[in-house]
Amino acid sequence: MHFTEITYLAAFLTGLLGSVHCIGMCGGIVGALTLQLPKVNHQQTLFQLLPWLLNYNAGRLFSYAVAGALAGWFGGQFRAVLPQPHILGMIFAGGFMMLLGLYLAGWWPGLVHLERFGGLLWKRLEPVGRIFLPVRHPMQALGLGLIWGWLPCGLVYTALVMAIVSSDPLRGALLMLAFGIGTLPMLLSLGTAASSLREITRNPTVRKTVGLIILLLGAYTLFGPLYYQQTGLQVPGLCVAPTL
Numbered sequence: 486m487h488f489t490e491i492t493y494l495a496a497f498l499t500g501l502l503g504s505v506h507c508i509g510m511c512g513g514i515v516g517a518l519t520l521q522l523p524k525v526n527h528q529q530t531l532f533q534l535l536p537w538l539l540n541y542n543a544g545r546l547f548s549y550a551v552a553g554a555l556a557g558w559f560g561g562q563f564r565a566v567l568p569q570p571h572i573l574g575m576i577f578a579g580g581f582m583m584l585l586g587l588y589l590a591g592w593w594p595g596l597v598h599l600e601r602f603g604g605l606l607w608k609r610l611e612p613v614g615r616i617f618l619p620v621r622h623p624m625q626a627l628g629l630g631l632i633w634g635w636l637p638c639g640l641v642y643t644a645l646v647m648a649i650v651s652s653d654p655l656r657g658a659l660l661m662l663a664f665g666i667g668t669l670p671m672l673l674s675l676g677t678a679a680s681s682l683r684e685i686t687r688n689p690t691v692r693k694t695v696g697l698i699i700l701l702l703g704a705y706t707l708f709g710p711l712y713y714q715q716t717g718l719q720v721p722g723l724c725v726a727p728t729l
Contacts, residue, residue, distance in 0.1 A: 493663045495706060496647050499582065500667025502695050503589060503640040538673055540623040544630025545672075546665040549641070550658040552634070556648035557657020564652045574650030579707025583700050585643045590696025591689070596639030603637030610635050640668075 560574070587593035614632035617625040644664035648657035 496644055496660045496663040497667040499644055500664040502698055504668040504671035505695050536623045537626040540627040541630040542672060544627045545634040548631050548634025549661040549665040553648040553657040553661025554654040556645045557651045557654040560649035560652040576707055578647050578650045579703045581643050581646045582703025582706055586696045586700030586703055588639055590693045599642055600637040600639050607637050
């Protein structure tokens with residue numbers, strides 16, 4: 486598998502496995518979205534809610550892509566001045582993924598401080614999101630998703646680190662889209678099964694298992710480049726001037 490594909494896969498798996506965190510962060514938002522829809526009842530199916538949920542998530546993923554493009558551009562500014570920027574970048578991204586694994590498993594709460602820092606921007610954006618409430622039309626759900634895509638979240642920040650490492654706006658945007666697609670199964674299911682999912686993800690064993698998997702994925706991302714650098718071998722899929 487090409488190293489680029491591995492990176493996109495890592496972003497996708499981070500979203501898929503880490504989305505247990507989304508129950509706490511976004512569950513209330515999706516719940517508020519669905520409860521305010523016309524003719525909502527307990528028998529409402531996912532198919533009936535789909536236009537609203539898809540629009541909400543489309544807005545969220547678009548915001549992720551914009552953030553990824555900005556992060557990729559930012560990372561590109563350092564590419565020319567850092568020695569072996571790709572190796573250093575993957576080491577940094579892998580370390581951040583390991584921290585996320587510890588955070589999700591409940592073994593280390595440090596990413597909470599980063600989420601608080603992101604709250605400075607969120608304080609300005611959150612009142613704008615209220616413009617789209619109550620949600621009575623799918624386009625309002627789209628607008629709500631565009632705003633809530635900037636919600637402070639350690640999971641999102643981990644994916645943004647990968648986008649920074651890409652050192653390219655397009656690849657940064659694609660990495661964030663891969664991450665966002667990984668979160669879709671959980672967030673689409675929240676519309677109809679929020680209470681059941683919340684009970685599952687509160688299970689300490691589930692959270693520790695997910696955290697451990699992401700921790701191991703981060704360790705692979707971190708120590709893989711170190712191994713190839715130490716042995717003098719070429720990282721699979723990377724040429725002399727590697728790009729993600």
